[in-house]
Amino acid sequence: MNMTNDSKTTDAVNDETPRVCSCCDEPLREDKTEHCAVCKGSMCADCRYSCENCGDILCGDCVRWSDQDDCAYCANCLSESKAPAYSPERQRIMDSHEHMFTVGLEIEINGGxxxxxxKNHPLIAGYCTDGSLYHRDGLEYQTDILFTTDFDAINKLVESIHCYGDEPERAGGHMHVRRTRRQTPSRWYWALKGLSDRQARNLNMRHTYYNRWCELRHGDYSGKDTAVNDTHADTIELRTFARWDDTTATRLAVALEWAHHMWRYFESHELYQLKTADIMRESARSAYATPRTTPAMRLATSRKEN
Structure with a gap:
């Protein structure tokens, strides 16, 4: 079949029309072109986004942003999130008792x-995806405000967590202790500094042997790679802990007891009354001698703090 001159001209124009990025309208280079996993549109490398959870490539129209961590997600992964909804009753109890120890955990699970x-456990306040968890089924859970009387229940929950994945150890477990005037990041720094490697491991801490996400740095208490994070308004975050699941549940019990003891120790001493050597010695002594308390003992302690 013969092709007319008009059709030849049209085809030539189409062949010469440069493809442009669907986001910024800049011409696309063949070796720098990306394709959105959702709408299949073409875009340049500068306009691409990657889902923090599953890694899918996204364009500007298909990307979704999380209010929790300001990261990019696809629509499917962002649906796996719920902002922490803390119990008003627990908040009321905490606010009405200035010297009561409270704690919260972040439980990361890198696998099925x-x-x-x-998600439906009464001690879980929220959950979300996390960029450090590469497994598609991985999630981070945030607990509600925990009292000492919740220690047995949270331990029982952690004992029941079994992770199905190739690298469950990529997950971490952060602990948030209640902030007061006498709870300072430097005090908690020296508490961690006073622990030997063996003591730290017994408490499921990893700053003494693998500190990529929890380096113990004196005077540097901000960010996602420090052992002590002071950027939260109501808590001081200890980022040194490894994952919390059925393989580490026995160490969670001891870690909570240690944190409770050190919190009360700091609370009973005015600022500048403690020397660094005092804190390190008390931390090491507590880690060595911390007993497993009974529910009745913890209830009695809670009443004293009230």
Whole structure:
């Protein structure tokens, strides 16, 4: 079949029309072109986004942003999030007792697990995806405000967590202790500094042997790679802990007891009354001698703090 001159001209024009990025309208280079996993549109490398959870490539129209961590996600992964909804009653109790110890945990799980059980547990306040968890089924859970009387219940929950994945150790477990005037990041720095490597491992801490995300740095208490993070308004975050699941649950019990003891120790001493050697010695002594308390003992302690 013969092709007319008009059709030849049209085809030539189409061949010469440069493809442009669907986001910025700049011409696309063949070796720098990306394709959105959702709408299949073409874009330049500068306009691409990557889902923090599953890694899918996204364009500006298909990317979704999380209010929790300001990271980019696809629509499917962003749906796996719920902002922490803390119990008003627990908040009221904490606010009405200035010297009561409270703590919160972040439980990261890098692999398949029973999502429904954790999402619906009364001690879980929220959950979200996390950029450090590469497994598609990985999630981070945030607990509600925990009192000493919750220690047995949170331990029981952690004992029930079993992770199905190739690298569960990529997950971490952060601890948030209540902030007061006498709870300072430097005091908690010296508490961690006073622990030997063996003591730290027994408490499920990793700053003494693998500190990529929890380096112990004196005077530097901000960010996601420090052992002590002072950027939260109501808590001081200890980022040194490894994952919390059925393989580490026995160490969680001891870690909570240690944190409770050190918190009370700091609370009973006015600022500048403690020397660094005092803190390090007390931390090491507590880690060595911390007993497993009973519910009755913790209830009695809670009443004293009230």
């Amino acid at each position: 697990h029973d999502h429904d059980k954790l």
